[in-house]
Amino acid sequence: MIMKKVVLLAALCLSCSISICSGYNPGEPVDNLATGEQIFLENAGECLAIIEREANSIPMTGVAMVAFIPGDVSQTWISRMKVVGKLADDKVNLLGIVYTKAAEMAVTLKDSGNPERKDMRGEYGYIGGVIIKVNGGHILAAFSGGKGEDDAAAAQKGLEWLAGKF
Numbered sequence: 001m002i003m004k005k006v007v008l009l010a011a012l013c014l015s016c017s018i019s020i021c022s023g024y025n026p027g028e029p030v031d032n033l034a035t036g037e038q039i040f041l042e043n044a045g046e047c048l049a050i051i052e053r054e055a056n057s058i059p060m061t062g063v064a065m066v067a068f069i070p071g072d073v074s075q076t077w078i079s080r081m082k083v084v085g086k087l088a089d090d091k092v093n094l095l096g097i098v099y100t101k102a103a104e105m106a107v108t109l110k111d112s113g114n115p116e117r118k119d120m121r122g123e124y125g126y127i128g129g130v131i132i133k134v135n136g137g138h139i140l141a142a143f144s145g146g147k148g149e150d151d152a153a154a155a156q157k158g159l160e161w162l163a164g165k166f
Contacts, residue, residue, distance in 0.1 A: 036136030036166065040068035040078055043165045048082040051143055051158035058154065061085025062145015063094040066158060067102060070137040074106040084145065098144035101129030105140045109133075113148060130155050134166035 044066050051064040067079035079102070087095055101112035104123045108114065113127030128151025129142035139162055141155040 034070060034136070036068055036070055036134070037078055039136075039165050040066075040139065040162075043162055044068075044080040047141065047158040047162040048080060050161050051141060051154050052082060052084045054154040054157040055084050055143060055145065055150075058146060058150050060143075060146035060150055060154075062143055062151070063087060063098045064141070064143050064154070064158070065098050065102060066139065066141045066162065067106075068137060068139050069106065072137075074109070074138075077106065084143075086145070094144045097124075097126060098128075098142045100124055101126050101142040101144065102140060105129050105131045105142070109138060111152070112142065113152075128152050128155060130159050132159060132163050134163055136166065139163060139166070 047066050048064050051066075055062065055064065062084055063081060064084055065079055065081040067077045069077045081095070081098070087093075100123065104112045104117070104125075107123075108117060109131060110117075111127075111131060112129030113125050115125075117123070117125065119125075126144070127148025128144060129140060130152055131138055131140040139159060141159040141162070143151040143154045145151065146154075
């Protein structure tokens with residue numbers, strides 16, 4: 001019984017810290033957020049749907065993600081992801097790969113897989129993530145599941161559409 005209470009308390013603390021760190025409280029009305037975050041939250045779902053349609057047209061399965069980084073330096077972000085057919089299989093964690101691409105972009109503010117990037121532990125140089133500066137910050141999109149160039153093409157479709165909302 002005590003262990004259940006400890007686990008419940010830990011889960012509650014984690015969920016609270018995620019809301020505080022992201023600046024987004026799921027119960028908070030979207031119009032109380034900063035403009036860039038509001039635009040992102042209102043449009044991230046459709047952006048992921050666009051990436052999914054593009055991935056399906058190639059065809060490939062995997063994981064799509066989009067994120068908004070407020071400002072000029074990566075200190076926080078809001079992200080959404082969508083499984084497009086499969087999250088992982090017995091050999092590859094596609095969610096891990098898509099967020100590895102995002103992590104590289106958060107540090108460099110450049111597309112993932114940049115050959116000029118020096119090797120760094122935690123980064124694998126995967127192609128398939130794209131980023132653009134918009135009013136109020138940066139948005140990035142990535143896909144993992146196909147060839148790097150195909151992943152980037154699917155992500156680019158969604159990123160271009162989402163950037164138009166800013």
